[in-house]
Structure formats: structure tokens, C-alpha cells
Amino acid sequence: MSAYKPPHIPASEITPEHLYINRRTLLAGLAAGATFAAAPGAFAAPPKLAQGESLKTVPGPFPKPKRAETSFEDITHYNNFYEFGIGKADPFRNSEDFKPYPWTFEIGGMVQKPQTVDIETLLTKFPLEDRVYRMRCVEAWSMVIPWVGIPLKSIIDMAEPTGSAKYVAFEGVVRPKEMPGQSGFGQPMPWPYVEGLRLDEANHPLTIIAVGLYGKTLLNQSGAPMRLVVPWKYGFKGIKSITKITLTDTQPPNSWNLLAPHEYGFYANVNPNVPHPRWSQASERVIGEGGGLFGGGKRIDTQMFNGYGDEVASLYAGMDLKKNY
Template sequence: MPAYKPPHIPSSEITPEHIYLKRRTLLAAGLAAGATFVTGAGSGEANAATLTQAEALKTVPGPFPKPKRAETSFEDVTNYNNFYEFGTGKADPSRNSGRFQPYPWTFEIGGMVQKPQTVDIETLMTKFPLEDRVYRMRCVEAWSMVIPWVGIPLKSIIDMAEPTGSAKYVAFEGVVRPKEMPGQSGFGQPMPWPYVEGLRLDEANHPLTIIAVGLYGKTLLNQSGAPMRLVVPWKYGFKGIKSITKITLTDTQPPNSWNLLQPNEYGFYANVNPNVPHPRWSQATERVIGEDGGLFGGGKRIDTLMFNGYGDEVASLYAGMDLAKYY
């Protein structure tokens, strides 16, 4: 697939971030004015207000140190994305996601659990402390960013439903809204919908794994996976399913969309491994987004780290596994 080349836009014509965010917040507030509020299962508490996009979040420090690299800018993080529900180009998500309405939002937790339930995302965000987590994120296409996420440990969410002893995997399913997501409608769709992903239960329960509800201290924008997405920092980016509607505990390995689409290129585990090349490019180095070349070309290249630099924390999960075979 040829690289996307955006039109040149003079810097004088680019809307400053603070003005853009204020406009998005006002628009979202207007859309939400007539919304019906949904309460989390068993909470019995109605929400006093509906969240808006780019709303500031109250956070607490996460338990892991920041990567040594500088954080990628907010503009780069929110304008260079893979989110095929809005199009296959890197600029398509920010360009085509304006009609998507992420609030109000509920998701299901079910499968091999004692307490299946439907959860309201806003209720969930008041139930658990929202942690600042700065993670180095690596895309399988050989580029990387350092992103300050705001999230909730996935284990905390899973434990709400009390998994049974037979559960071994966690399956995820994304939203299907073709009227709001142009990549899901018309001819030439890039993949079957909904987007699906999965983790082993021990991976899902690892303290590094979070459900992100924001970045840079604000609620997620549409192009970043609003209102909730998976973040697993030692894996390639396609594992980070966005706009999640279902979390299911199961005893069998669940399907994941890219493996279904191209099994010879994308495996279930997707652990960052510089020693295993992708069939069409090397994984030994990565382009640092936003440094020495901008978003869409050139760029500083650095060595890719095993497990994306999180080997001390996660290598024990894969002791004895052939990581070239289980890619």
C-alpha cells in the first residue's frame, strides 16, 4: 500500500490546539444535551453530567517510570493514527471521525464470569482512580511514539465480573457504526467488522495492561479510540483495539482481526521482537514520529527493543516459548 502523502498546509493556517479543543468540547456538549444517561450495572447511580471530548481528567501517577525518550506531541499523537474504521490513511481518523459519538457509552463483560454485566464508561471512571501512564508504543509498520495515556488497569475491570477458574483468555470486540464510521460502509472495506482482538488472561492481568480513557490528561478524541481502548505497551499497535463494546472471558484462544486477514504476517501474540522480521520489512529499527522529518516522511531511526523495552516486566510471561514461532 503506497504511503499517504497529505497536502501541504501552511503553519499559519493550522488551528492552535487550545482553540481546536475548545471548539470540540462545545460541539460535543451540544450533541450530548439531549442524551439519555445509562448507569453501570448494579451501581444504582445516575451520572450528573455527560463527558465531552478533550475534557480534563483528574488523575493519579501510574506505578511505572516514564520511558527515557521525550513524549510525542499531542498534535502528532492525534493526527497520525491507524484506525481503519475511519479509513486506511494515517490522517483519515482525524479527518473522518467527527460524526462519531462516543458518549454515552456502555460495554459488556461476559463469558466465563460469575457476574456478567453491562458497564457505563462514565460510572467506571468514577469507580477507579485514573492513572497517568506514559508508554512507548511501537507500530508494526516500524514507527513509534511515546504517549501519556490515562487509564484503568484492565485487571480491575475484569475482576468486577469475577472470572471463573476455567477462563484462560480475554476477547475484545469493537463498535460497528457504519453511519458514523466511513471505513465500515460502502465498497472496498479493508477488513470484516467488528474489529476483534484477544489476550491471554495473564497478559490481560499484567499491571502494564490498561484500558485507556484519555491521553495528555484529557478524554480520548475520536481518532484515538474514544471512549475506551486497549493499551498493551510491549505489543505492536494493532493489539490496541479501539472503541470497545465487549470484553469476554473464554477458555479458547480468541480470533484477532489482522491474523484473520493476513495470518502469514500477523500472529496472535504480536510481541515486539526485533529479531523476527515482518515478511515485507525489517523490525530491527523504528522511525520516531515527530523527530527529524515530521509525521509522514523521513524521521530519526532507532533500534527496536525486545518487548518494546519492557522485557524486565513481561519476559517471564513467555518463558520457554519460541517467540519466532509464536509471533
């Protein structure tokens, strides 16, 4: 199978290597947004989408991160997306056969208006021209990514949650014929990939459903056509290729906690004071700042809540964040 090749990006639009940012900067970059240029109602009919399609953007409501954006090349060639394999380059190499359009997802559970939503219709209701965010993201490495997305709250509100709903559960796609990591021996985890948030976390304005980055619709390896972005949490919370959003009154399961509960908790808030059992989380490697994509490079101190403490710390007032990791 030949590797999928992303659209050519002019050199003038690619951030120089010495300016690349950290993983947390990726999430902070998302929070710091810009907005799309087209006015609401600009589409008379749902737009026909394809991966890598160009989108126009203008500055948005969030402050920009202090670090520069990670290059498009690095963002789309270094990914965790186990449905395509466990290596950081596997999503780029193995995702060519995945078909992200057309796409529908379900919103259900404790809601008054359960529905199946077509993503192209969704983007007509919430024009991307009003939704671009630059945020820092963190796992064991960091980037700053200019995500294009819609506040998750806006999508949830379409279904009118009941007063009993306390959590939001997410489910990813299962297509083993198109996603090599879901077939054969040595699968890294049970499928589908699942995740969850408390409802107040889901309703926070920094929490978005991303449908693009760098002004283009998402490529397959980046989670096409829609993925969760929660900038103050570690990257494994960012479930990709979402097919279901369910409101519930019980804490939903999340895949990494099911796989290794002694290593991964439900909350996954970025916290330099809580080490992973197998490594410290007090620092992070900045993708693009020396050492190449797959080793070495500059390290920086990890920030509590990935630098978004002023915005989100109140969500966890009174909680033991070492116990509730």
C-alpha cells in the same frame, strides 16, 4: 464533512519537535505512569463526559520513559484506525460524526457476574485521578504517549472470572453510518474489529484500558471512549472503541491474523529478531524527530518487548517467540 479540530493546547504544554519520542517509547511511556489528582469517591454521581475534556493528573506508580512525550498534535493527527479509513490522517479527517458518549460495554463469557457497564459509572468506581500512564508504543513507527487509563485486571475482576477462563476477547464497535471505513467498497477487513489476550497478559499491571491521553478524554481518532493498550506488543493489538470484553477458554481470533495469517500472529510481541514478511522490524521511525509525520525522520533500534522485558519476559518463558509471533 469538515475535519474535527482538537482542543487548543498551549504551546507551553506541547513537547518541542526535537524531543518527540519513538513508537516503542509510546508504549514505554504508557507504562511509566502518573496518576490522577482527585481522591476516590470524589464523584457523587457519574461524571458527564465529552471528548477532549480536561482531566487533572499527578505522577503515578510506573517509571517515566527515557524519551520525552510525543506532542498532542502528532498523537492526534497520525493514527491507525481503519474504521475511519486506511490512511494515517483519515481518523482525524473522518471521525467528526462518531458519537463516543454515552457509552456502555459488556463483560461476559466465563464469569460469575456478567454485566453491562456504563463508562461514566466505571470512572466513578475507578477514579481517573488514580490512573495515568506514560508508555512507549510501536507499530512501524513509535511515539511516547501519556495515556490515562484503568488497569484491565480491575475491570475484568468486576465480573469475577471463573477458574476455566484462560483468554480475554475484545470486540469493537460497528457503526457504518458514523465510521466511513466500515461502509462502501474497498473495506480493509471484516467488522467488527476483534482482538484477544491470554488472561495472564490481560492481568499484567502494564495492560490498561485507556480513556484519555495528555490529561484529556480520548478524541475520536484516538479510540474514544475506551481502547486497549498493551505496551510490549505492536500497536495493532490496541483495539479501539471497545463494546465487548469476553472471558473464554479458547484462543480468540484477532482481526489482522484473520486477514493475513502469514503476516500477523496472535501474540504480536515486539521483537526485532522477527521480520515482517515485507519489512524488517529491527528499527522503528520516531514520530516527531525530523521528516514530518508522513515520511523520513530519525530511526532507532527496536527493543525486545518494546523495552519492557524485565516486566513481561517471564510470561513467555520456554516459548519459541519466532514461531509464536
